[in-house]
Amino acid sequence: AIIAGMGNGIMLHDARGALSSWNPSALRILDMPAAELEGWPYLRKEVDPVHEDGSAFLPGEYPAVVSLRTGTPCTDTVLGFRSTAGNRRWISINTQPLLRAGDELPYAVVTNFTDITRRKEAENGLYWSEQRYRSLVEAIPDWIWETDAAGRYTYASPKVKDLLGFDPTEVLGKRPRDFMQSQDAQEFGLQMMSFASRGEPFSGFQNRHITKDGRTVILETSGVPVFDDKGHFRGYRGIDRDVTSRKHGEEERARLKMAVDQAAESILITEPDGRIVYVNPAFETITGYGKNEVLGKTPRILKSGKHDASWFAALWRTIARGEVWSGQITNRRKDGSLYDEEMVISPVRDSQGSIVNYVAVQRDMSRELEMERRLRQSQKMESLGQLAGGIAHDFNNVLGVIQGGLALLKSRLADKSHLHYIELSESAVNRGADVAKRLLMFSRDGQIQLRPLAFADVADELIRVLEHSIEKTVEIVTDIPPDLPIIQGDAGQLYQMLLNLCINARDAILDPAGERKSGRITIAATTLSGEAVRKNFKDAIAPTYVRISVSDTGSGITDDARSRIFEPFFTTKPPGKGTGL
Secondary structure, three states: OHHHHOOOEEEEEEOOOOEEEEOHHHHHHHOOOHHHHOOOOOOOHHHOOEOOOOOEOOHHHOHHHHHHHHOOOEEEEEEEEEOOOOOEEEEEEEEEEEOOOOOOOOOEEEEEEEEOHHHHHHHHHHHHHHHHHHHHHHHOOOEEEEEEOOOOEEEEOOHHHHHHOOOHHHHOOOOHHHHEOHHHHHHHHHHHHHHHHHOOOEEEEEEEEEOOOOOEEEEEEEEEEEEOOOOOEEEEEEEEEEOHHHHHHHHHHHHHHHHHHHOOOEEEEEOOOOOEEEEOHHHHHHHOOOHHHHOOOOHHHHEOOOOOHHHHHHHHHHHHOOOOEEEEEEEEOOOOOEEEEEEEEEEEEOOOOOEEEEEEEEEEOHHHHHHHHHHHHHHHHHHHHHHHHHHHHHHHHHHHHHHHHHHHHHHHOOOHHHHHHHHHHHHHHHHHHHHHHHHHHHOOOOOOOOEEEOHHHHHHHHHHHHHHHOOOOEEEEEEOOOOOOOEEEOHHHHHHHHHHHHHHHHHHHOOOOOOOOOEEEEEEEEEEEHHHHHOOOOOOOOOEEEEEEEEEOOOOOOHHHHOOOOOOOOOOOOOOOOOOO
């Protein structure tokens, strides 16, 4: 009754090895009917008996047969077979030979076996799980590791050799900081002590490691704490990833961004449809638009109206073909002012060759164009100066002859009543000589005489002349402080400049096209600090300057004419009414 109720399979083999009896559990475990077991010495080939390693289980290897042959028990022999349903099942077999007194060999053998199929399936699942885990650990490009509570490596995956050049066995027992640069090792050690004391995970630690051959690589370390079943801290399990290339790429991108942000040229990046996704600080400075005001919009906000639709269509056709467009463009700032730019637009392609962005680099040409205009003006003035110098020399020669003739005539004149005419002629010659002198100054053959002078004296002399030469309907007033400093200047040049300005002012007031026939001309002077002047004129070195202005209530000057006021002989006056010079 005890044997019949046992969960293990029990069999009795006679001296020939044939089965003579068994319990119900034996039939259940073997999944065979009793008729198939009677007289059965060992499992038939149909059930495919095998060892644990999968090799065939031979008849002579059966534990009952071995015990009958040797008279000794067999323990924990594992045997696998296929059930009636065709599934592999496993049993663990123990045998006990039965001997009579004086016999050397047993007269029977008791076989006791246990169903270990579930255990074997669990072991097999665990084995393949470990194999999968191991293959994954060894296949990923990162280094998997484990440390004990003291921070020493207890496991290192083979990838440590690819990352640092060390075999896993060379790493075991050492600490992570043993492979780091000294500065990083010290910082990492302090961080790990802090995290380990709290039993917290860590991630994203980047440290410089020294490889076995002396190279420096940057590894990014992350780890989670490991605890035993009682909650005691046992160490860390983590992963190290080589981020050297990524780090260098980030540094390169940071340098590139810094260069773009600090570039003097305006740079903007757009989507293929023209929407702006990036502008650098120079763009904000030049255009007056803030970054948040233009992101998501198109460069149309800068349109000046100077270019027609066909001009922009040609530009878009060029860049849409993937070609680089370059040229000059006139844009409009936020405050409405226009400026000229030299612009280069380049397409940006992805790895498949598709255009994903456009990059526009724009350089403000306002200063260059102004310098070019001034250069042309300077060349005109240089040519005019050469012409004026030649005329002045020839004119002086003519005046010299006239002046000599008048001197001879004056010394031989018998009738002194005619001396007045000679003196009048000499006065005219002197005025002509003064004109020649000024022409020579204009041509740089003469020298400007800078002397200390009071501007109020020059203005008073000018007003006395103007009161007799300008219509009475034009009022001339001055606004000159009594404490105005003495200035360094050429009185003749200053007088001529003010005279010309006042004559122009009179003509503007009495413009035939206008309705007003009266007005006011104001000559004013005020002091300015040298610092204020140097904002526009870098070569200004004096601590104080005097600003002189001439203003009138006349018709004014148009925007088109203002840019040409320094051109030689340019004038808006009709023929017979004067010249620009």
